[in-house]
Amino acid sequence: MASTKEIVRFAPSPTGYLHVGGARTALFNWLWAKHTGGEFHLRIEDTDQARLVKDAEEQIKESLEWLGLKWDGPIVHQSKRVKDDVYLEYAKQLIKSGWAYVADESEEELKEVKNRQKEAIKAKQPLPPYPSREKNIPFEKFKSGKGMVIRFMWPDEPKAMDIEYFNLSKDPWTTHIDPKTSPSSFEDFVLIKSDGFPTYNFSHVIDDHELGVTRIIRGDEFTSSLNKYVALHEAFGWKHPNYNHVPPILGKGDTKLSKRDGAKDLLEYQKEGYLPEAIANFISLIGWRPKGEQELFFSLDELAQAFSLEGIQKSPGKFDPEKLDWMNGEHLKQKGIGEVIALAEAGSFWKSTDEAYDTKVLGLALERVKTLADLKAVRGGFFYKKPNVTKEKLVGGENPETIGVWLEKTQRQLEALPEKDWTTDQVKDELTDVLEEEGLVPKQLYPVLREALTAEPQTPAIWEIMGVLGKKETLERLESAASLVA
RNA sequence: GGCCCCAUCGUCUAACGGUUAGGACACCAGGUUUUCAUCCUGGAAAUCGGAGUUCGAUUCUCCGUGGGGUCACCA
Secondary structure, eight states: OOOOOOEEEEOOOTTSOOOHHHHHHHHHHHHHHHHHTOEEEEEEOOOOTTTOOTTHHHHHHHHHHHHTOOOOSOOEEHHHHHHTTHHHHHHHHHHHTTSEEEEOOOHHHHHHHHHHHHHHHHTTOOOOOOGGGGTOOOGGGOOTTTTOEEEEOOOSSOOOEEEEEEOSSSSOEEEEEOTTTOGGGGSOOEEEOTTSOBOHHHHHHHHHHHHTOOEEEEEGGGGGGHHHHHHHHHHHTOOOOEEEEEOOEEOSSSSBOOGGGTOSOHHHHHHTTOOHHHHHHHHHTSSBOOSSSOOOOOSHHHHHHHOOGGGBOSSOEEOOHHHHHHHHHHHHHHSOHHHHHHHHHHTTSOOOSOHHHHHHHHHHHGGGOSSTTHHHHHHTSTTTSOOOOOHHHHHTTSOHHHHHHHHHHHHHHHHTSOGGGOOHHHHHHHHHHHHHHHTOOHHHHHHHHHHHHHSOSSOSOHHHHHHHHOHHHHHHHHHHHHHHHO
16 A cells, blocks of 8 residues: 555646546546555646637536545646746757757748658658758747747667556556657657647656656557657656556447547536546546455545556446446445435435425435436425326226225225324335225235325335325325225 | 557456456346335356467467557647
């Protein structure tokens, strides 16, 4: 358990809302920070001016808060650091030390080089250099908005790298990136874009270093760029953090997540009545497995304690909405009724008018409910309004007069039960007496009572319903039903 | 297409080279029960294919096949 404290981060770009995949990445980082007693930081990577989505940052923060993933320290905004010229300073440093250069190719020149590069990549030849490499344009000449960029400068003969993108297990996962077989990985990639903003490749390396990040847990789409990040760290003379890349979450089909199987904004799950603990529990289990066979973790702390990097899977996992529903139901059952009511009310799934009564109702409803949203139907159902009983359903195939007799007998029997003895058990006994005295079997009487009390085919046990409704209401409903067959 | 990575029931997954290949969700059957739900019991259900190493391969090696990622002035 006592791993050294790790400093991790979640660094979303506000170009879209947070969805399950991103949430899992955030969760893994958070869990690992908690597990090691370290820190979890939040950084907003808002360097792509064109793709910025206005409320994305708000939605992301709200989602994290809803999940219960609190971040340590202030939020870092890359756009703010751009204003402070932080990245430009670092780029300058790299140019000075010969690891970067200002490039000023015209669009035509660029197109031409790219074409030649493509051919070289096909032929697995070293990439033809950008003409600017030789120009030695001083950093001071770099101006944003003039079609100029700053590029990383690979050595003439870059070496192949074997990089671990998942250590902390007996067999570290490694990737092999070789200029001989994959020249494109050794392109002089852009550090500073022509608009003066840094690329992800550049900014995240700097920010992670400044934050003191010890381990980067992120999606595995970055694995093939790892050589760039390592090279950048080496160029600065820094030690690179550990990398832990996790496989993606797939949709029910074979490819990427679709809206219906999980690629929703995280807050949609809130709207649909899922519990944040259940969501966290569920998504943690896509691509991760604890030591034992335990699958249900009712709190984030419990999860954090069980969390380990070794349990992370190497292949993509699929999102199974059915298991989510099951799990949410389990989490719901785990909670006290009062808490469920409070949560349901907070989510506008419930409106409490009589707490004692609500508690009794929920006592019956909770075990047949998957989400808080399901409670809406309960709140609008027969416990809270007179049933719409029809004579047809009440009678079934029987003689109406017979039904009338049964109802009347039941009324009289229950009438005799004093209010103070009106409990589920007592009511059940009374009903048993009715059965005996009328020579009936449950199958005959109960469907009639069910219709009379609820007008629904599937409900909790008759006596449980009566117990909750109370003597007065029960007798009223029976009377009202009896009048239909009178 | 090149490069990198991966491969166990339908799904999520377990199994220091030796297990009747285990669990969970979903599914089916039975039990409890007036119905539904819960609960209990049981069932069906998997090592991608082919070589090799080994006394023995889900596990190690190679080839094939399939899937994923990546090849940007996006992150």
